[in-house]
Amino acid sequence: MGTVTLPDRVGLRALARILGSLEGATRLVGGAVRDMLAGEPVKDIDLATKLSPQEVIACLQKARIKAVPTGIAHGTVTAVLSSGPVEVTTLRRDVSTDGRRATIAYTDDWREDAARRDFTINALYADPETGELFDYFGGESDLAAGLVRFIGEPLQRIAEDHLRILRFFRFHARFGKGAPDPASLKACSERANDLMALSRERIADELLKLLALSRPVETVELMLSHGIFLPVLPEISTAAGLTALVATEDSPDAVRRLASLLPANGDIAGTVAKRLKLSKLATKRLVLAAGREETDAANPRALAYRIGLEAARDRLMLGNHGNALADLNGWTVPTFPLTGGAIVARGIKAGPEVARLLQKTEAQWIAEGFPDEARALAIADEVVGQEQSKR
Known part of the structure; x- marks a missing residue:
């Protein structure tokens, strides 16, 4: 089993020791460990601990570290360091679930805590002192093989939290190599209708995270072929627009990519934005992008003056008008000088x-x-x- 090096964050090692890492009471967990193994930058850092939330708060207060009870009902306390927040969660197990939220009980069993997580690659732990990995379900080898796989029975994992359907595809787009895990894919396809029980904000968040990845096309096509969008976003019926956009864009943009998956119809885009409860800014951008026409390329600067530079770039890119885009490079929209x-x-x-x-x-x-x-x-x-x- 491999090892990892603690992320270079000011105060992190001290925090781990305050929470008992020297005694084996606290470990790094989840995405931070996974990303270190994958050689990717670590963004969010999570610690798992045998200490109760109240003990965590007491330890932090004693060390004069700000403690925020961000998810106290589920055992999570956020420690605010100068280098950024760190979520500290007490080891737990699910008592009951309804597909959206869980009732939990605390435990001191690391494997039991790992068993309630979604995928093997997200159930990895590391000793903050030695970097030693703790892998209860083969996550390290799955990560190396590019295999995203549910822990245990896929249908049970999905029943616990329906959002895991979308998370499966997002992680496959990010870490997958080759064909997806057959059992996991089959379960997601069979339970796609469960997505209707989720809040639209959670769906939007996962979808936009997927679309922001470097290579989402094959995964979106996979989702289309297995009916994943039908229950909640039937307007998405082809990935052709996304394929064309990804081939020409200079950097990923989730809202623009979402627009590429929708028909060029402002009313439809508005309906989708309302359903997903997108922000006013994202909604406006999506609707403007959906209003694209072939005539947009005739006068790119006039278009940008009328609808804004970002929206004009969206339309030109989605309309495959790459040559017209050059007219907007380095150009600032002027102000009409008369009243x-x-x-x-x-x-x-x-x-x-x-x-x-x-x-x-x-x-x-x-x-x-x-x-x-x-x-x-x-x-x-x-x-x-x-x-x-x-x-």
Whole structure:
């Protein structure tokens, strides 16, 4: 069995010792251990401990480390270090589950704690002092083989938390090599309807995490072929748009990639965004991206002026207009230099007519490529002059 090196975080080793790592009471667990073994950067750090939540809080307070009871009902206390938060969770076992949440009981058995986790690669522990690995279900070899596999009976793991269906595909996209584990895939396909019981926020979070990965296409195609999207996102019926986007984009963007999976229809995009309870910003972006048209490439800067640089880039990338994108590189959207006062100053009485002529002036200013204020004023002269000549 291998070893790992403790992440280089200020205060982490001291924290582990405060919580009894020298006596074997506390270990690193989960994603941090997995990512160290995989040679990937460690983001979040979690510790598992035999200490009760109350004992953890007492130890932290004694050491003058801020303790936040972020998940106290499930045994989790967050220790706030200068280098970032560390979640500390008491060893536990599930007493009952309903697919969304679990009732737990504490234990001092490391294997029992590991058995309640989702995948073998996420049930790895490491001694903070020696780096020694503790692997109860073959996670180290699965990680090396690129195999994402449920611990124990896949259907039971899914029954405990339906979100594990989406997590299976996300981890397969990230760590998988070759074909997925047959038993795990079969269980996810059979229980896809269970996703309907989940909050849409949890679904959105997992989907966007999947789409932000470097190589999501094959996994999305796998999900489509096994009916995973049908219960909650039937609008996603093909990965063709995602395939084309990934082949041309310069960096992953989850919202843009989600737009590539949806029809080019603003109403549909709005419905999906509402269902997933996306933020106002993400919703607006998704809807604007869905409004893409072939004519977008005719004047990229005019498009960006109208809907914003980010939304314009989304549309051009999704429409496969790579050449037009070059027009936006290094370009800043200008501000129209005139107000209604410029129209009034040219003899037009304040009212709706001013707004109409200002819009006409602005349209011509855009068509001419956003010239300076002097030319904008000249355009206003022309527009007002044309209007007055009609009278």
